[in-house]
Amino acid sequence: MADDKDLQVQENLKKIKHRIMVMSGKGGVGKSFVAVNLAYGLAMQGKSVGILDADVHGPSVAKLTGIEGMGIPVSDSGKPAPIKVLSNLYVLSVASLISSEDSALIWRGPLKMALIKQFFSDFEWPELDYLIVDLPPGTGDEPLSIVQTLGHVDGAVIVTTPQDLAILDVKKSVNFAQQLKVPILGFVENMKYFRCPKCGEVTQIFSGKGIEKLIFDHQIDLLAELELDPNIVASGDEGKPYIYFYNKLPAAQALMEMVLKVMEKIEEPEEKKEA
Numbered sequence: 001m002a003d004d005k006d007l008q009v010q011e012n013l014k015k016i017k018h019r020i021m022v023m024s025g026k027g028g029v030g031k032s033f034v035a036v037n038l039a040y041g042l043a044m045q046g047k048s049v050g051i052l053d054a055d056v057h058g059p060s061v062a063k064l065t066g067i068e069g070m071g072i073p074v075s076d077s078g079k080p081a082p083i084k085v086l087s088n089l090y091v092l093s094v095a096s097l098i099s100s101e102d103s104a105l106i107w108r109g110p111l112k113m114a115l116i117k118q119f120f121s122d123f124e125w126p127e128l129d130y131l132i133v134d135l136p137p138g139t140g141d142e143p144l145s146i147v148q149t150l151g152h153v154d155g156a157v158i159v160t161t162p163q164d165l166a167i168l169d170v171k172k173s174v175n176f177a178q179q180l181k182v183p184i185l186g187f188v189e190n191m192k193y194f195r196c197p198k199c200g201e202v203t204q205i206f207s208g209k210g211i212e213k214l215i216f217d218h219q220i221d222l223l224a225e226l227e228l229d230p231n232i233v234a235s236g237d238e239g240k241p242y243i244y245f246y247n248k249l250p251a252a253q254a255l256m257e258m259v260l261k262v263m264e265k266i267e268e269p270e271e272k273k274e275a
Helices: 004-014 031-044 061-065 109-121 141-150 164-179 210-218 230-238 250-274
Strands: 016-024 049-053 083-086 089-093 128-134 155-160 184-189 222-225
Touching (some): 004 016, 004 109, 016 031, 016 141, 016 164, 031 049, 031 061, 031 089, 031 128, 031 155, 031 250, 049 061, 061 230, 109 141, 155 250, 164 184, 164 210, 184 210, 184 250, 222 250
Parallel strands (some): 016 128, 016 155, 049 089, 049 128, 155 184, 184 222
Antiparallel strands (some): 083 089
């Protein structure tokens, strides 16, 4: 028989129409950057969006969304709630629950999994068109716990960089999603090249063509290729969404194309069912 916490989880999940996981095989590939800009892009398209930072040990969504140091708000019912950063965008990160940005959570698996469940049992979420979950790198306890808690996941976006070493880990993410029957919406290949700001010449920084073989072997779409851009670093440090504040630049336009592709993949089949 379900306890009160399980019932609250189900009540919150009923408010969330679509659930997307953003994954990576390894750290340092820009996964959180992609997750945050996907969320902002969906909000710019008029959707009601939530971001859950499920990276318990290395949360960066609070920094990327400019909510560092903000307290957790309390809803009308007296329960804690995600932080509202726009009229239609809400953020919940473990970074908002620890004493300082230098603090570390030194927890074993069961505690981490209990915390992830608490994100839905103890917090009151608003009605959402999309929930974007920024998963920790790899395929450990937290990603598995998120899938089990959410019950149904509409799809996964997998972020990587071009070098073959990163692709080795991406294969594990693909396998993880397939074993859990989570549809893979596509890959985002980050740091694909550098464009000289003076002459416009494009230089490949990382070698490797493993992503092309993965796309062919698994018939997975490439949602976006993103270039190295110093403005991406600036936007993250300032907590300003790149997709909005740098919308004229090629990488921001590629991000918005990714957003539209994700919406099409998720919403078109739904429209066909209703028809």
